[in-house]
Amino acid sequence: MGMQIAPSILSADFANLEREIVKVDTADWLHVDVMDGHFVPNLTLGLPVLERIAEVSPMPIDAHLMIENPDHWAPRYAEAGATSVTFHYEAANDPKAIARDLRKLGARASVALKPGTPVDAIMDDLAEFDMVLVMTVEPGFGGQEFMPDMMDKVRALRHASNEAGRNLWIQTDGGIARDTIETVARAGGDIFVAGSAVYKAEDPAAEVDTLRSLAAAAVAHD
Template identity: 40%
Template structure:
């Protein structure tokens, strides 16, 4: 579990931004104090919605020096990692439920010079990660069912976050533990207390034009 004095890192999800001025939105949240840019990629298969492709990632890369974490909510992610790596992703996060050969895909992402993350939907048990702590760079716990923004936080996932943090400590590796879904100042505090060090927020940050204030309110929980 993290110390209460440790500040959370914040990754705004641009899924909730104004797509008509996406580059400017990325620039604004960077200047507002974000630590990462979280990019949700949906294919209409693994999840119902369809969102951004690699060309969009490439086009917004120039608007921020921050790490781009591309979250692939897609079936067969192994078919897509190379194009997103070339487009400017720094971290490529894929779903454990979307591919059979998880270990192989981690190696492929690393071979492209990128960090590899694994995401779990609420119905997935964290034990699927047990053989991966020696090589994974980040873990993303979904606290909503992926596919849409603005959903309510699923509190039962807090125990999963605690269990994963315990495993990270046992691994003695510097693995980021991210949480995504229904994040606000109240749920961010719960996630931090459970062991998360990064929270992903969309609706909460982009709900108004006060990006800096919204980011700081999450950092200071």
């Protein structure tokens, strides 16, 4: 698998969402942040909106659930059209059961870790997940500054994946831009969520291509 870019529509113009989605059609995924105002102090969108987005998006949907009770809700986002569903370890009662439910529905199962959550929390269950999302900012709001100390988590996950002979996807979200993506790629990340960096660019589609190329070049030069 090569480097993948997942633009976050959290930075898009919500009044013109379909147009904003088409702007980034060179991307590998469309990242949809679902926030409930409880698990994180922000409120975005829910099932009906995601279902409609999935119907019009030329890219598969990467749903990031920053919500309480993902044991109940995560499978419903897979049923609504998300190809990959990420839930937070901190909010889950039974992460393994959620992952298995998602896979039964044909979706990729991903678990996310907030900056304060140690990576060891999921190491024993790593085989249950298709992807791990390492948050490189505190979840809830876009435009925050990248946390470089989270790269220790990325390196640990890549090492564990390689040791197990697995192809675990490692995603990062928060502050991903031209000046940070190479650092993440060298640490072992391979799927990058970028919101402000893409949607504030003069040409969002070209910026997606630039970010992907920077990540690939960083690994090729190591």
